[in-house]
Amino acid sequence: MAQIDIRPFQEADQSSVVALWTAVFGYAAAHNDPLEIIRHKLALQRELFFVALHEGIIVGTVMGGYDGHRGWIYSLAVSPSVRRQGIGAALMNHVEQELERLGSPKINLQVVASNSAVVDFYKKLGYATEERISMGKILRPSS
Numbered sequence: 001m002a003q004i005d006i007r008p009f010q011e012a013d014q015s016s017v018v019a020l021w022t023a024v025f026g027y028a029a030a031h032n033d034p035l036e037i038i039r040h041k042l043a044l045q046r047e048l049f050f051v052a053l054h055e056g057i058i059v060g061t062v063m064g065g066y067d068g069h070r071g072w073i074y075s076l077a078v079s080p081s082v083r084r085q086g087i088g089a090a091l092m093n094h095v096e097q098e099l100e101r102l103g104s105p106k107i108n109l110q111v112v113a114s115n116s117a118v119v120d121f122y123k124k125l126g127y128a129t130e131e132r133i134s135m136g137k138i139l140r141p142s143s
């Protein structure tokens, strides 16, 4: 297990987080612009946006959201150079505890079909595949 600290995102983390997400997710869609994601998250439940630091460097992120019915998890990312050292699991454990503390009885998350490899990671943490059809609608173009 790598030695890490997990704490809420701070404004000074922005460029490191954008670099991590760009390397990990690649982001093609305009509504996934990392700066926009950060800007919106800082306006809403920013306390559920966490970074993991290893030797003072940001090596992971996770975002949670609680809508009063379910907790949701987004933007889980660990730097490729430090994977398989428990950082992803630690970030998930951290955000799960915060969502539970807020009263969320259940957590949902989505995995894009092209990323099926990550399913084993979530299963190890107790998540199960649920028979759902995932639907979405873009309400506004990214500003």
Ligand SMILES: CC(C)(COP(=O)(O)OP(=O)(O)OC[C@H]1O[C@@H](n2cnc3c(N)ncnc32)[C@H](O)[C@@H]1OP(=O)(O)O)[C@@H](O)C(=O)NCCC(=O)NCCS
Binding pocket: 024, 075, 076, 077, 078, 079, 082, 083, 084, 085, 086, 087, 088, 089, 090, 110, 111, 112, 115, 117, 118, 120, 121, 122, 124
């Ligand atoms: C998914 C991700 C966050 C996992 O981070 P990590 O720090 O490597 O995960 P951990 O070390 O905590 O893994 C815990 C356990 O999950 C399982 N696991 C992790 N990555 C796995 C993989 N690629 N394939 C199969 N099992 C995996 C293993 O059982 C692992 O334990 P082990 O190493 O002792 O065998 C990381 O691979 C990542 O950033 N992926 C790209 C971004 C992504 O897909 N995010 C999720 C979007 S839904």
